[in-house]
Amino acid sequence: MINLKGCFAMLLMVATECLMSQTRLPNIIYIYADDLGYGELGSYGQTKIKTPHLDRMAQEGLRFTQHYSGAPVCAPSRCMLMTGKHAGHSYIRGNYEMGGFEDSSEGGQMPLHENTYTIARMLKERGYATGLVGKWGMGMPGTTGSPLKQGFDYYYGYLDQKQAHNFYPSHLWENDRWDSLDNRYIMVHQSIDSTTASDTDFDRFRGKDYAPAKMTEKALGFIDRNRQKPFFLYLPYTLPHLSLQAPEEYVKKYIGQFAERPYYGEKGYAPNKYPLSTYAAMISYLDDQVGIILERIKQLGLDGETIIMFSSDNGATFSAGVDATFFQSVAGMRGLKMDLYEGGIRVPFIVRWPGKVKPNTVSNLMSVQYDILPTLSELTGLRISGLDGISLLPEILGNKSKQENHGFLYFEYPENGGQIAVRTGDWKGIRKNMRKDPAAPWELYDLATDVSERINLAAKHPAIIAEMGKIARREHMHPHILEWEFIDPRIRK
Numbered sequence: 001m002i003n004l005k006g007c008f009a010m011l012l013m014v015a016t017e018c019l020m021s022q023t024r025l026p027n028i029i030y031i032y033a034d035d036l037g038y039g040e041l042g043s044y045g046q047t048k049i050k051t052p053h054l055d056r057m058a059q060e061g062l063r064f065t066q067h068y069s070g071a072p073v074c075a076p077s078r079c080m081l082m083t084g085k086h087a088g089h090s091y092i093r094g095n096y097e098m099g100g101f102e103d104s105s106e107g108g109q110m111p112l113h114e115n116t117y118t119i120a121r122m123l124k125e126r127g128y129a130t131g132l133v134g135k136w137g138m139g140m141p142g143t144t145g146s147p148l149k150q151g152f153d154y155y156y157g158y159l160d161q162k163q164a165h166n167f168y169p170s171h172l173w174e175n176d177r178w179d180s181l182d183n184r185y186i187m188v189h190q191s192i193d194s195t196t197a198s199d200t201d202f203d204r205f206r207g208k209d210y211a212p213a214k215m216t217e218k219a220l221g222f223i224d225r226n227r228q229k230p231f232f233l234y235l236p237y238t239l240p241h242l243s244l245q246a247p248e249e250y251v252k253k254y255i256g257q258f259a260e261r262p263y264y265g266e267k268g269y270a271p272n273k274y275p276l277s278t279y280a281a282m283i284s285y286l287d288d289q290v291g292i293i294l295e296r297i298k299q300l301g302l303d304g305e306t307i308i309m310f311s312s313d314n315g316a317t318f319s320a321g322v323d324a325t326f327f328q329s330v331a332g333m334r335g336l337k338m339d340l341y342e343g344g345i346r347v348p349f350i351v352r353w354p355g356k357v358k359p360n361t362v363s364n365l366m367s368v369q370y371d372i373l374p375t376l377s378e379l380t381g382l383r384i385s386g387l388d389g390i391s392l393l394p395e396i397l398g399n400k401s402k403q404e405n406h407g408f409l410y411f412e413y414p415e416n417g418g419q420i421a422v423r424t425g426d427w428k429g430i431r432k433n434m435r436k437d438p439a440a441p442w443e444l445y446d447l448a449t450d451v452s453e454r455i456n457l458a459a460k461h462p463a464i465i466a467e468m469g470k471i472a473r474r475e476h477m478h479p480h481i482l483e484w485e486f487i488d489p490r491i492r493k
Contacts, residue, residue, distance in 0.1 A: 025126070025230040025380055026353070027306040029297075030119075030372065031290060032081075032236035034074065034135060034164075037316030037324060038346050039331030040240075040283055048257070048327055049280045053291030054310060054350065061308075061352030062361045062396060068368040069314045071413055072337055072344035074161055075109045075137045077313040077369065078236070082118040082138075082150075084373030084387035087412040088475035091116065092138060093484045094414045101162050103170055103185060108160040110481075111145025112138045119373050120151030120232065126380045129153055129226040133219040134236035137161040141176040148176060156218040157236075158211070164238045165189070165269060167245040168207025172214060181214065183207030188243045191265035202262075205270040210247055212237055216289045220296055227300050232376075236313070237289065240282035242320050243270035250281035263321030275321030294352075307353040307379070307396075311369065315344040334453040340411050340421040340430050341453050351396050358398050365395050366406050366423065410475045418486035420476075422468040427461075428453065429468040435486045442468065 038044055041051045043058035070080030071087055071094075079085075079092035087093055092110050099107015112118075120130040132147050132155040139145010140159050147155040156174045158164040168183040184207065192201045219235055244263065254277035265271035272278050290310065297306050316322070316329035318336040335341025349367070351357055371389035378391040388410075394403040411421040418434035426448040431440045442465045444458040458465055476487050485491055 024305060025128070027230055027297075027302060028123070028128075028232045028376060028379075029293065029306060029308045030232075030234050031293070031308065031310045032078075032134065032234070033286060033310070033312040033348075034236065034238045034241035035314060035317045035337055036240060036283070036286075036312035036348065037327075037329030037331075037336075038312075038333065038343070038348060039328050040316065041287075041348055043350070044348050045328070045331050049283045051283060051287040053287045053294065057290065057294065057308070057310060057352050058350050058360075060354065060359050061350055061357045062363055064349035064351075064363045064365065064367060066364055066366045067311065067347055067349035068345045068409060068411075069312065069347050070369050071411065072314045072335075072339055073413070073415065074135075074241075074313055076413070078137055079112065081313075081369045081372055082112075082120070083116060084119075084370050084384075084389045086368075086370050086388040086410050086475065088410050088472075089388060089477050091480065093412065093479055095137075095161065096481070096483070097162065099160065099162070101165070101187065101189065106140070106160050106163060108140040108143070108145070109137050111140070111143035112150055114144040114149070116150055118151045119376060120147075120234065122151070122373065122377060122384065123232045123380065124151050124153070126382075127230060128380075129222075129229060129231040130234075131155065131219075131222040131226070131231065132234045132236075133157055133215050133222065134234070135161065135164050135238050136236070137164075141173070146176055152234075154222060157215055158238065164211075164241065165243055167211050167238065167243065168205075168209065169211055172211060174218075181207075181209035181211075183209050186270075188245075188270040189265075189268050192271045194262070194264045194266075197262065197264060197271070199273070202271055202273045205243070205245060205272070206248075210245075212239055212285060212289060213247075216292055219293060223293075223296055223300070227302060235293070237286055239286035239289075240279060242268075242317060242322065244272040244275050244278040244282070244321050245270055246278050246281040246285055250285050251277050253284065254278075254280045258326075265320075267320045269320040272321055276323060276326065279322050279327070304353075304355045307351065307356070309352075309372070310348065310350045312347040315339070315347065332452055338413075338416045340413055340419045340432075342428070342447070342451060345411065345421075353396075357396060361398075363395055365392070365403065366409065366425075367392055367395075368406070368409055408471050410471060412472075412476060412487065414479075414484040414486050420472050420487070422471050423447075424464075424468065424471070427464055427468075429458075429465060431472075438487075438489050444468075 096110035330343035333342040335343035
């Protein structure tokens with residue numbers, strides 16, 4: 001006897017599989033700025049620096065207002081983004097430097113361990129072409145951290161963050177091979193004499209091949225080569241991280257708008273005759289690169305098939321000719337890069353996907369960059385367990401009723417004195433200088449009324465502090481190197 005129910009179920013399963021096979025998975029582009037503050041885009045309140053393409057991206061998509069990087073500096077933020085782990089569980093927790101600044105001693109940072117489960121590895125398993133163009137900072141050729149060993153089919157850019165201090169490098173890397181540029185070697189960490197400085201002295205810190213331009217060229221090539229199949233492009237530009245270096249035509253757009261004095265390199269990084277104009281120019285240049293990527297996607301007819309995300313690895317920088325106060329770089333929040341106050345970790349996050357993401361919308365959802373891996377895993381059809389992040393896909397697609405919420409966010413940062421922070425709802429707790437003082441007191445702020453973190457309410461809410469202490473103790477796992485252990489008094493260095 002024929003089992004009609006079984007046959008129907010089989011036919012339904014086959015039909016579903018056929019339908020799924022005909023539905024192309026979306027292309028994914030994640031653009032990562034470097035040291036871009038929360039308030040440095042027009043869509044986030046910036047008035048002095050022009051960012052029309054990113055502002056249009058926000059108008060055509062969704063803008064998050066309470067989004068965080070995983071850490072207040074480069075390498076750990078990138079690790080947490082790639083792995084979906086917060087700072088208490090992350091393999092990389094600080095900028096662990098290896099080698100020197102010279103080409104001959106280029107050594108990079110702490111490499112990712114072998115077989116790390118990254119976004120790229122996950123998407124490669126799901127049939128994506130995977131590309132990285134920009135700054136990596138998690139391993140050099142010959143180490144387990146090479147992007148080619150971490151799920152990427154192709155990469156181009158800086159592997160060593162120290163090399164990325166110079167926007168006119170002698171070389172970049174392409175698939176573990178040195179790619180020479182038309183630039184002489186420049187040691188950017190040297191000052192010039194302010195009493196005798198000439199235009200020639202400042203011009204020594206310019207070259208011919210501007211690294212971000214090469215990145216855009218290679219990114220477009222990756223898109224063109226893979227336009228017939230789903231692709232993931234991780235695009236971590238180095239802008240506007242120091243040194244202050246930008247093409248002259250961009251700097252000229254701002255000269256005369258600001259009252260500025262030359263920067264002579266006295267605090268490190270390259271001297272610059274027009275530091276404020278150059279910083280603004282770097283952000284505008286970044287904005288133009290985003291515009292170029294958006295235009296290419298549109299030209300190829302991939303607009304409706306491509307989700308594009310934009311964010312920054314941490315808050316705005318604090319020295320060497322940059323004036324975060326002048327530009328209101330963190331929109332009045334407290335702290336900058338290397339701080340766990342809001343200004344160091346709250347960052348822009350914009351999502352654009354025509355036909356899927358409602359234009360000109362705003363989300364106040366508390367979210368963080370270690371949410372991106374679970375978000376993309378759900379987007380591509382299969383959720384992954386064991387991560388610290390949550391999927392933001394319901395929020396992105398406008399299904400707010402189905403959106404999971406974070407019970408807490410946890411941050412720890414072993415550098416700059418040793419800091420931890422916990423956010424639960426609108427409450428934000430922070431402890432500082434824990435290396436010197438393991439019993440450093442908690443500070444507590446109500447972000448609903450005090451986003452600038454000026455009114456410490458810790459004494460009035462001991463129960464909240466106690467709960468944050470429990471979260472911090474539970475979420476901290478011992479790191480794999482002693483230098484990053486500043487919490488456990490039994491083994492901290």
